[in-house]
Amino acid sequence: MEPRKKFQRQGEEARREQxxxxxxxxxxxxxxxxxxxxxxxxxxxxTQGLIRHYFASKEELTREAYRSFMTEMIAKGLGAIPAELxxxxxxxxxxxxxxxxxxxxxxxxxxxxxxFIHRTRSHPDLAEIHNxxxxxxxxxxxxxxxxxxxxxTRSGARAxxxxxxxxxxxLWLEGATxxxxxxxxxxxxxxxxxxGRIVEVDLLSHKxxxxxxxxxxRKGPP
Amino acid sequence: MEPRKKFQRQGEEARREQxxxxxxxxxxxxxxxxxxxxxxxxxxxxTQGLIRHYFASKEELTREAYRSFMTEMIAKGLGAIPAELxxxxxxxxxxxxxxxxxxxxxxxxxxxxxxFIHRTRSHPDLAEIHNxxxxxxxxxxxxxxxxxxxxxTRSGARAxxxxxxxxxxxLWLEGATxxxxxxxxxxxxxxxxxxGRIVEVDLLSHKxxxxxxxxxxRKGPP
DNA sequence: TCAGCAATTATGCAAGTGTATAATTTGGCG
DNA sequence: CGCCAAATTATACACTTGCATAATTGCTGA
Numbered sequence: 327m328e329p330r331k332k333f334q335r336q337g338e339e340a341r342r343e344q345x346x347x348x349x350x351x352x353x354x355x356x357x358x359x360x361x362x363x364x365x366x367x368x369x370x371x372x373t374q375g376l377i378r379h380y381f382a383s384k385e386e387l388t389r390e391a392y393r394s395f396m397t398e399m400i401a402k403g404l405g406a407i408p409a410e411l412x413x414x415x416x417x418x419x420x421x422x423x424x425x426x427x428x429x430x431x432x433x434x435x436x437x438x439x440x441x442f443i444h445r446t447r448s449h450p451d452l453a454e455i456h457n458x459x460x461x462x463x464x465x466x467x468x469x470x471x472x473x474x475x476x477x478x479t480r481s482g483a484r485a486x487x488x489x490x491x492x493x494x495x496x497l498w499l500e501g502a503t504x505x506x507x508x509x510x511x512x513x514x515x516x517x518x519x520x521x522g523r524i525v526e527v528d529l530l531s532h533k534x535x536x537x538x539x540x541x542x543x544r545k546g547p548p
Numbered sequence: 549m550e551p552r553k554k555f556q557r558q559g560e561e562a563r564r565e566q567x568x569x570x571x572x573x574x575x576x577x578x579x580x581x582x583x584x585x586x587x588x589x590x591x592x593x594x595t596q597g598l599i600r601h602y603f604a605s606k607e608e609l610t611r612e613a614y615r616s617f618m619t620e621m622i623a624k625g626l627g628a629i630p631a632e633l634x635x636x637x638x639x640x641x642x643x644x645x646x647x648x649x650x651x652x653x654x655x656x657x658x659x660x661x662x663x664f665i666h667r668t669r670s671h672p673d674l675a676e677i678h679n680x681x682x683x684x685x686x687x688x689x690x691x692x693x694x695x696x697x698x699x700x701t702r703s704g705a706r707a708x709x710x711x712x713x714x715x716x717x718x719l720w721l722e723g724a725t726x727x728x729x730x731x732x733x734x735x736x737x738x739x740x741x742x743x744g745r746i747v748e749v750d751l752l753s754h755k756x757x758x759x760x761x762x763x764x765x766r767k768g769p770p
Numbered sequence: 771t772c773a774g775c776a777a778t779t780a781t782g783c784a785a786g787t788g789t790a791t792a793a794t795t796t797g798g799c800g
Numbered sequence: 801c802g803c804c805a806a807a808t809t810a811t812a813c814a815c816t817t818g819c820a821t822a823a824t825t826g827c828t829g830a
Binding site: 552553554555556557584585586596597600605606 | 786787788789790791793794795796797
């Protein structure tokens, strides 16, 4: 008879986070149907009973994973705007570029998004999370627009924010779909060109330089 | 003992179409997980064995449903452009407006799209269908652009087509998500404004009148 | 050190899934 | 009419799923 599996105890917080990450990994790699309780447990290196111990149901784990995913993604986009940058156009350009580059525009991210967005349609609790994060996202854009020329009226700002939001979302979706192999920076250039024309301000001249990929895996100088 | 169910024979073509429509209905209403073989059969008014008789597997039914759905949706958008319309700007405006109005921009359509797009990530055969239809869609836009000013160079036309495609897709997705209750025509106006600025041509003046809803359910005059 | 409790594993179960196969009915054709 | 292939129904099966519950183990505090 095989011996019982050895294990280490972990704090509640760490385990929950670990299970959430394992769930996201499973969904990203195999799609939602493959992300069974057993598969998630396997990836987390635990047995399936533990999931039930920390989450009342698989639905609850799904909810938390969705919230974690969306929150983190928005933070990544906003975090790319340097605090010391004051020019509204430059800030907007920064946000757009960050949204259309890794780690936000990624095959994995889009896959996860598509997985959740469908569930959103039949699960009101997921729809609520979608709403919260979506509103936060669009008001972010609107805030970036507010100090720019041509946005004197509220209705004007609203329309521009909706248009920009659509453009960015659409390009994000398009750009991370594996088959349309775009040059990494092409989507950013197109987005800045188009967004600039929509708000009638030159954004391309404020394009931030892409992160240097050669330094990506390094923590310090060689 | 209950008597065996009575049935009528139908031609192969009719049955296949019927099953495909039932599958789409099931997916649209209950999401992909609810669209089981039994559920689809129930909606089609047949027993589950029949599905297997016409489709080698559920996967095959899914494929055909996806293809049918996408083909029909593209046709709806293109079909809205009157043949006698020659002005390129007017034709583009027509296409955009049709894409952002019913029956293309609809909660049901977006729900179906989200259902399939996720499956696309793990099923190469579905990804292939996605690609086919997607390429057709974007080259449609590019064709509409080709005779417009500012698209002299190929690269210019390509960039504009990508931008426009992103804008339209993003607004389509946004506009049919139930929570953001937009005024029906608001999205169209915003799209024409933004697209017009991107291609630097006035599109709003070419906006086609919305279909008269009051005549919708009528076949003829009262 | 050791008892006790929470964390974790192990096992089982009922429901639902896609699919295979056998049994019937239908409609057309001689 | 009567027959036969094809269409359709009915039944069964093996498998997976989420969840519940019992059995163990690791850790901590006295």
